Amino acid sequence: MIGIYGGTFNPVHYGHLRTALEITQAFQLEQLRMIPCHLPPHRQVPDVSAETRLQMLRLAVADTPGLQLDRRELDRAGPSYMVDTLQSLRAEFPETGLLLIMGADAFAGLSNWHCWQQLPELAHIVVMTRPGFSHPALSEFWQARHCTDKAQLATQAAGYLMFETVSQLEISATYIRQIIAAGGNPQFLLPDAVLAFIKQHQLYQTA
Ligand code: ATP
Numbered sequence: 001m002i003g004i005y006g007g008t009f010n011p012v013h014y015g016h017l018r019t020a021l022e023i024t025q026a027f028q029l030e031q032l033r034m035i036p037c038h039l040p041p042h043r044q045v046p047d048v049s050a051e052t053r054l055q056m057l058r059l060a061v062a063d064t065p066g067l068q069l070d071r072r073e074l075d076r077a078g079p080s081y082m083v084d085t086l087q088s089l090r091a092e093f094p095e096t097g098l099l100l101i102m103g104a105d106a107f108a109g110l111s112n113w114h115c116w117q118q119l120p121e122l123a124h125i126v127v128m129t130r131p132g133f134s135h136p137a138l139s140e141f142w143q144a145r146h147c148t149d150k151a152q153l154a155t156q157a158a159g160y161l162m163f164e165t166v167s168q169l170e171i172s173a174t175y176i177r178q179i180i181a182a183g184g185n186p187q188f189l190l191p192d193a194v195l196a197f198i199k200q201h202q203l204y205q206t207a
Pocket residue numbers: 006007008009010014015016019101102103104105106128168169170171172173174175
């Protein structure tokens with residue numbers, strides 16, 4: 001199975017990386033693809049270019065087998081709709097199980113995503129939840145797809161919704177950008193190599 005972890009990664013931090021690794025291990029993924037979005041459809045376009053966010057991601061995953069970079073959203077014009085990304089992955093991997101991974105915050109807003117009903121036709125959806133959290137009440141659409149057994153999920157290439165508990169690190173890219181803009185040091189919230197890159201390129205100096 002292949003995991004798909006999308007985000008703006010502005011910048012990538014240990015909240016992303018730790019959860020990506022935990023999901024990789026929990027579902028015994030062959031690989032997990034981290035996919036920076038080019039033009040996020042649901043939020044302001046980041047000041048830092050997609051190529052630069054990708055370069056930081058490359059530094060972050062360099063030493064972790066299983067975590068891979070995928071630049072397909074950068075090579076596509078227009079808004080980075082996940083449905084298009086999944087269609088292109090499905091064309092590349094017709095038989096493989098695909099797992100679209102997202103935080104509970106993203107799942108809560110999923111019905112605003114472009115063509116969201118098509119997503120489970122293309123991939124399983126795995127929602128990362130914090131320890132002790134019980135999943136939200138599900139609509140009929142999701143109730144019909146809800147699965148609690150990884151072995152069952154592995155029998156199909158797409159179609160199930162599953163919740164998976166992961167370590168919750170209270171880190172956000174917003175917080176890191178704020179620390180840097182205020183002249184502070186965000187070390188230990190993100191990889192040193194990414195921080196060195198940020199300093200070298202003087203990113204996030206203004207809020
Ligand atoms: P920002 O602060 O700029 O909104 P962010 O830190 O939330 O950014 P994104 O790139 O928007 O990062 O997030 C991509 C994905 O990573 C989303 O599915 C989000 O739920 C998840 N995520 C972000 N931070 C964490 C974290 N600390 N722990 C677990 N998952 C996270």
